[in-house]
Amino acid sequence: MFDALLTKEKQIAVIGLGYVGLPIALAFATRFRVVGFDINAERIAMLQRAEDPSREMPTEAFQDADITFTANPDDLQQAHFFVVAVPTPIDDYKVPDLKPLLRASEAIGRALKPDDYVVYESTVYPGCTEDDCLPLLEEHANLKLGVDFKLGYSPERINPGDKSRPLSSIRKVVAGNDAEAAQTIAEVYGSIITAGVYVAPTIKVAEAAKVIENIQRDLNISLMNELAIIFDKMGVDTQEVIKAASTKWNFLPFTPGLVGGHCIGIDPYYLLYKSRQLGYDPQVINSGRRINDGMPAFVATKLVQKLLQKDKDLRQTKVLVMGLTFKENVSDIRNSKVADLVRELMKYAINVHLVDPHASPNEVAQEYHMTLMDRPSSQYDAVIVAVGHDEYKILDIPYFKSLMNGAPILLDIKGLFQVDAEAGIDYWRL
Incomplete structure (x- = not known):
């Protein structure tokens, strides 16, 4: 198989072709012939123009x-080594939603031939x-399996927004x-890694191994x-406190924050689900998620307390929330906890x-039924900096004060700023 892929016979x-699939597809396409498939025809059209909808991969x-980009499942018939990188979300009840994974498996099954390989990258329970x-x-x-074709798993380890x-x-x-x-499978991946x-x-x-990588981070942040x-x-x-504790060599400097996204905020529920199926209700993992x-809700309550301390009528207040994506410098809004903060x-x-x-107004409207403004207004009662985008790190306290009325409140979720007591602003950070 490997030699046939190298010679482009197969x-x-x-x-x-999202955050995970596109980078691996383009990496493979430097050595092999690749069919890049996605059910989203609009995404495919952008990729055919060398545009990454996620804005992670440069045009170069x-x-x-x-590589050939396609939304036609019939084109999968040309392939012999299949890599599955579809989303594995949860539903409204925090139960694993395997529909994208199962639909992809069915489509591959219809294209599968003797001696083919199928490798899954999507995060799942064991x-x-x-x-x-x-x-x-x-x-x-x-x-x-084993007689006609081979099966494998290679967990994705993409870190969106991390150019290093x-x-x-x-x-x-x-x-x-x-x-x-x-x-x-090791030979195929080893040729590009x-x-x-x-x-x-x-x-x-x-x-x-994949699912506990994210559970460990989830628990440390919790x-x-x-x-x-x-x-x-x-x-x-x-x-x-973290700065002081970090002076010891074996202290792990995790920081508090809003834990969203399609990995850390989702993957623990996959292991929770499988564990409960087997009759064990995990205590530590569940506690961290909770x-x-x-x-x-904690951040929202903190702001409400501050507004009430200033004798504000909540029904007459106006608050600016800066940042909606699940982490800094990415466009991905999936499972954003900032959206939960806004609802609170x-x-x-x-x-x-x-x-x-970084976020798309159309995606925000479709996903959360919220309106993304082009730019801030003025006379806000409070500003919440919720995501540590580079564009926000260069801002200063006079700028935030210029956005607010006479009793300014700044909530700095990511701890981006240092504010003196004499700055004339009610400052709080997580």
Whole structure:
């Protein structure tokens, strides 16, 4: 398989061309022939013009790439090595929504041929690849794993917005249904990953390794969020505490914040779901999720308290929220906890204005039914800097005061600014 891919006798297909799929597709296209497939025809049209809808990949990354972008599932018939990078979200009840993954498996099954490979990159609970996806592949292809085709898993490790760690510099974990599959998958990925490849002993181990990477971060941040709540009641600056504690070599300087996005805020629910199916209700993971999911309400309550202390009529107040994407310097608004913060403020009948230089107004309207303003207005009762975009880091206190009325309140969720007591502004940071 590897030699046939190198000589371009056979092709790779990447299914799902978002934050994960597009970088891997373009990286593969520097060595192999690639079919880039996505069900979103509008996205495909942009990619055909060498435009990344997520604004992560530069135009140069498309140049000289041996790739064909398509929304036609029939084009998958040309491929022999399939890489699945579709989203794995949760539903309104925080239960894993496998529909994109299962639909992709069905489409691949209809294109699957003897001796083909299928590798999943989407984040799932251990066992999902073999228990949920494999039966669909076999059913729609009328083929048998191990006899007719090979199966693998290689968890994505893309860090959106991080230009210092491109795909090739992040070591890749791979696994296959047998030793031959694992070796071939390692060769294919190893040809584009300069940091090297780690071969996990089983697909379940590789799946579990991915999901605990994000659970660990989720729990560390939840600890800092809980500490921030405690320290706030004590009148202690959490950021100063972290700075002092960081002087010890083995202290891990995690910081409090709003935990959203399509990884840290989602992946723990996949392991929670599977664990409960097996009769065990995780205590620590669930507690961390509960704390992090509760932070938008905590921040909203803090602002309401400050407004009331200044004798503000909440129904007459106007608040500016700066930043909606799930993290700094990206356009991705999926599972943004800033949206939850806005909803919490609106429960108090507060008039909320929302700006973000990276987010798409159309996507914000479609996803959250909220309006993204082109620029801030004036005479705000408070400003919340919710996301640490570079555009916000260069702002100063006089600028924020110019946006507000005579009793300015600034909530700095990311701790971007240093404010003196004499600055004439009611300043609070998480």
